[in-house]
Amino acid sequence: MKPQAYAAIDIGSNTFRLMIAHQAAPEHPTPWHIEAYTHRIIRLGEGLHEHGQLCDAAMQRAMSAFHEFATLLHQHHIDAEHTYAVATSAMREARNGHAFCQQVAQETGIQVHIIAGEEEARLSLLGSGAVLPPDIRQNFLLFDIGGGSTEFVRAQHHTVHDAISRTLGVVRLVEAHLHSNPPSHDDYQAMKDTCLEHLQAVETHWHNSNGHRHTPPALVGTAGTVTTLAAVDLDMHCYDADIINQHSISRSRFHELKQQLLSMSLTQRQNLAAIEEGRADLMVAGIAIIDTILEHWDYDTLRIVDAGLLEGAWLSFMQPEQT
Numbered sequence: 001m002k003p004q005a006y007a008a009i010d011i012g013s014n015t016f017r018l019m020i021a022h023q024a025a026p027e028h029p030t031p032w033h034i035e036a037y038t039h040r041i042i043r044l045g046e047g048l049h050e051h052g053q054l055c056d057a058a059m060q061r062a063m064s065a066f067h068e069f070a071t072l073l074h075q076h077h078i079d080a081e082h083t084y085a086v087a088t089s090a091m092r093e094a095r096n097g098h099a100f101c102q103q104v105a106q107e108t109g110i111q112v113h114i115i116a117g118e119e120e121a122r123l124s125l126l127g128s129g130a131v132l133p134p135d136i137r138q139n140f141l142l143f144d145i146g147g148g149s150t151e152f153v154r155a156q157h158h159t160v161h162d163a164i165s166r167t168l169g170v171v172r173l174v175e176a177h178l179h180s181n182p183p184s185h186d187d188y189q190a191m192k193d194t195c196l197e198h199l200q201a202v203e204t205h206w207h208n209s210n211g212h213r214h215t216p217p218a219l220v221g222t223a224g225t226v227t228t229l230a231a232v233d234l235d236m237h238c239y240d241a242d243i244i245n246q247h248s249i250s251r252s253r254f255h256e257l258k259q260q261l262l263s264m265s266l267t268q269r270q271n272l273a274a275i276e277e278g279r280a281d282l283m284v285a286g287i288a289i290i291d292t293i294l295e296h297w298d299y300d301t302l303r304i305v306d307a308g309l310l311e312g313a314w315l316s317f318m319q320p321e322q323t
Helices: 054-076 089-093 097-106 118-127 170-175 185-210 224-233 251-262 265-272 280-294 310-316
Strands: 006-011 015-022 032-042 083-087 113-114 141-145 150-156 158-164 219-221 247-250 302-303
Touching: 006 054, 006 247, 015 054, 015 310, 032 054, 032 310, 054 089, 054 097, 083 310, 089 097, 089 113, 097 113, 097 224, 118 141, 118 150, 118 158, 118 219, 118 247, 141 280, 150 185, 158 185, 158 247, 170 185, 170 280, 219 224, 219 280, 224 247, 224 251, 224 280, 224 302, 247 251, 251 280, 251 302
Parallel strands: 006 083, 083 113, 141 219, 219 302
Antiparallel strands: 006 015, 015 032, 141 150, 150 158, 247 302
C-alpha cells in the first residue's frame, strides 16, 4: 500500500515552493521521498517596504501560482487536511496580508498560515538539520535569506539555542539600494552597510537573550540566494538538490564568485544557466548579505543546504510528535 503523502507550501516574499512527499525509508538520504515539487518566483513583497501592503500585481501573480498549486494538489489527491501552507515576511507585514489569505482560501481551498519570524527560523532549522552531517549539527549558525527577511539561528544538536528574524531581505535591498547596472560601488556598499546594522542587532539580541555574542564554529546557509550561488560555483546547468546539499564555498572562492557576478550586467547574469529567471538582480543583494556575514563574523567557509523552511514545514506537519 502506498504511504500517505503530505504537502507543504512555503509562501515567501520572493519565491513560492510546493513539495508533495511521503515518509521515506530509513536508508533514504532524507526523511522525505518527493512525489512532486514545483516553485514560482512571485515577488510577493514587491513595493511592500514603501507602501505597507501587497500590491495588486503581486497578488495577481500569487493567485495564479496558488491556482497552479491547487491543481497539482488535486492531481495527487492531497486534500486540505494533508496540506500545510506557511507564509512569511510579506504576509506578516502587509496590512492586507490576512485579507489576501482569506481570498486564497476562498478561491483555491488552500489554508494559509502566517507564521512568526521565530517559528520561521525554527522550521528552517528543522529542514536544514535533516540533511546536515552530525559534526556540523553539533554547533552551527544557520542563516536563511528570503525576499523580505533573513533568519539567524544558533543551534546545537537539532535544538534552537536562539533565533531571530530580521527585516533583511533581497527584495527589500534591491528596491532600496540597487540603482545601477552593473551595481556601482556605492550601491553595493549601501547594501553592506544595511546588512551590518542588522548583524549588529542580531548580536545585541544574542547578548540580551543569553549574555554572550559568540558565533558557532560552522556557518550554514539556505534558501535561493545561497543555493543559486552554489549552482554558479558548480557551473550547474540542471539543478540538483542532492549535489547542492552540503556543498562548501571557501571565503576566497566566494570573493572570486562575487567579483565575477558583480562585474556582470543584469542581462549577463541572467544568461548564466545556473541563475533562474527573475533572480539575477536579487543575487547582488544576496551576495552583499553573505559578504557581510563572512566578513563581520570572520567565517572561512560557508556550507550550503537546499533544505530549509519548506522541508521543515513538511516535517513539522508530518511528524509533529518529533518536533
